[in-house]
Amino acid sequence: MPAQKKRVFNSMREQIIAALDIGSSKICCFIARVSESDDGLSYRPRVIGIGHQVSKGLKSGTVIDMEETETSIRAAVDAAERMAGGSPIHDVYVNVSAGQPKSSFFSVEVDVAGHEISQLDIDHVLSAGQKNLQNEDRFIIHSRAISYSIDGVAGAKKPLGMFGDTLGVKIHASSVALSPLKNIQTCLNHCHLNLKAAVLTPYASALAVLVPDEREIGAICVDIGGGLTSISAFRDNEFIFGEVLAVGGHHVTRDIAQGLSVSEVRAERLKTLFGSCLTDRVPARDQIDIVQTSEVGQEQAITIPRSMLTAIVAPRVEEILELVRDRIIETGLADLAGRRIIFTGGASQISGLEELARKIFSADWSPELRGDFHIRLGRPINVDGLADATAGPMFSACAGLLNYGAESPDDVHSISADKVKIGIFSRFGLWMKQNF
Ligand SMILES: Nc1ncnc2c1ncn2[C@@H]1O[C@H](COP(=O)(O)OP(=O)(O)OP(=O)(O)O)[C@@H](O)[C@H]1O
Ligand SMILES: [Mg+2]
Incomplete structure (x- = not known):
């Protein structure tokens, strides 16, 4: 911790x-x-x-x-x-x-005139950063100082007590439409x-779902839910990226409902009980019973090869994972946040997902990644008191x-940070008095 x-x-x-x-x-x-x-x-x-x-x-x-x-x-x-x-x-x-959550980054610098950097200097540079956060249509939901620089040299984790002429801060801001x-x-x-x-x-x-080492060294977390798949990244113990894609387990269910002419409730059941995203792992002789609904609402029970279901599930899950991979490449997260991905969310439980993800996030399948990723499935591990039924990946968020x-992390500016903001500004006033 x-x-x-x-x-x-x-x-x-x-x-x-x-x-x-x-x-x-x-x-x-x-x-x-x-x-x-x-x-x-x-x-x-x-x-x-x-x-x-x-x-x-x-x-x-x-x-x-x-x-x-x-x-x-x-x-x-x-x-x-x-x-x-x-x-x-x-x-x-x-x-x-x-x-449409979006991550943006910016840096600001303030003059600290060669003296020892105090908390007030840090507050000053964060306050300067706040000016960049104003946006009329989008609300800044998180704004975190992800790294500091002294005299242009990045990487200072705790600038307090160090000496320099300029203090800079890189801020990660997550915004959503209001x-x-x-x-x-x-x-x-x-x-x-x-x-x-x-x-x-x-x-x-x-x-x-992340263990402390993953937060420190760098890791990407992908939550595949019903309607959405969200991607986040941590590095140096800081939240450095967050985005949401409009695809999830419901899309797989809908594909099954359409492809096999079954109701969504039945499609959901087929997905969780028999669905798999590994086409080559389902034995050719495996059969499943389904109840089809005709256009006029008549129901008919039939038996189909299980591979028919897999042929619907696998391409959709593959598509979701490839969308995630493409965002990881486009945003540079592959280099920024290490090479470890933790999948969670209800739809991460689709049979075979971990293995398919290992394939897609390998250099063989995706040479643009320039190396293989470590993949694991994640569930909530940082709270106590959850019974088995509520300790699954769908309860991670x-x-x-x-x-x-x-x-309660300190945001530079956020909906929760009124007190912090006041704190920064009152200390900022003191800094002004001491320095001018
Ligand atoms: N055992 C399982 N196998 C496959 N899919 C599953 C399983 N259990 C749940 N799901 C799927 O997980 C999805 C729901 O996941 P989750 O509860 O994480 O979503 P949500 O948080 O409500 O939605 P979102 O995060 O998209 O807003 C549904 O599509 C459901 O079919
Ligand atoms: Mg969710």
């Missing part, structure tokens, strides 16, 4: 926090107790309440029917509250996938919930929201 800033605990040295994952397939609420570790440096959430509900009123993470979304949110939150002992929650950490975020906030308010912080879905998933709430 990285070094943490001190947080305020009640007399029992613990806090209750709540997370709400608004996904395209399910809405999930986790309530957790966060206790300070003995050394006072880490805060590991222990889940005490869980509620999840099929999500209604959303399409690919975007609210399309507020009433339906609110009903699903209320049901998930009610169940979690009851399991946690009945006290109502108010503040929630919520994930955001809508509004309207979808406002719609989520309005739904929450109608449910008497307060948006404590909005967290980008890929960021939350990575917090849940929700668990990661708890990790975010427990760590």
Whole structure:
């Protein structure tokens, strides 16, 4: 666990926090107790309440029917509250996938006149960076100082106490379109919930599934959900990239429904029970029973070779993985974030995905990658108290929201960072007084 800033605990040295994952397939609420570790440096959430509900009123993470979304949110939150002992929650950490999340980077420099770099200098350079964050249509959801430079030499991790003439900072800003975020906030308010912080879905998933070494050395996390696939990257313990692609497990289900003329409910079942993305691994003699629905609504039970199902599933999963690979190449993440990918999210459970990903992310299949990637599947590992049924990869984003709430990282400017912002500006005022 990285070094943490001190947080305020009640007399029992613990806090209750709540997370709400608004996904395209399910809405999930986790309530957790966060206790300070003995050394006072880490805060590991222990889940005490869980509620999840099929999500209604959303399409690919975007609210399309507020009433339906609110009903699903209320049901998930009610169940979690009851399991946690009945006290109502108010503040929630919520994930955001809508509004075409985008990562951008910029650097700013300030003059520190050769003296020892103080916290006020660091605040000054971060405040200077804030000016670059203003954007009328897009909301900056996270803005993290990902590295510092002194006199143009990059790589300073902790510039505090060092000497130099100029102090620079590289900032990673994640932005989303404002309207979808406002719609989520309005739904929450109608449910008497307060948006404590909005967290980008890929960021939350990575917090849940990456081990500390992966966060430090560099790793990419890919959450394949129902309607969306999100990509995030960490390096030097910092969130350095987050993006969402509009493809996921639902597309596989829809392909099966269309290709085999079955209902979506039946297609979903066929996918999870018999689907595979390895065409050469399904024995030719394997047969499955399906119930087809004709155009006039008549149902007919037939038996088909299982390879027919695989021939539908495999190309779609391959397409999703290739889209992810292309983004990793286009954005330079292959060089920036190391050569390790952790797949999570409900649809990462499609049989054979890990092996197919290993093929696609190899230099043989994709020479542009210039080397093989290490691939593993991930599930939430950084929270305690999850039962087997809720410890699977589909709960990574929700668990990661708890990790975010427990760590409460300092954003240079964010929806959650009003206090931090005030902190920076008040210290900035002092810096002005001391230096001019
Ligand atoms: N055992 C399984 N095998 C294959 N696919 C599965 C399995 N379990 C769940 N899925 C698929 O996972 C998808 C849902 O994943 P998840 O719960 O992570 O999505 P979500 O968070 O609700 O949606 P999103 O992240 O896209 O907004 C569905 O398409 C579902 O069919
Ligand atoms: Mg999800």
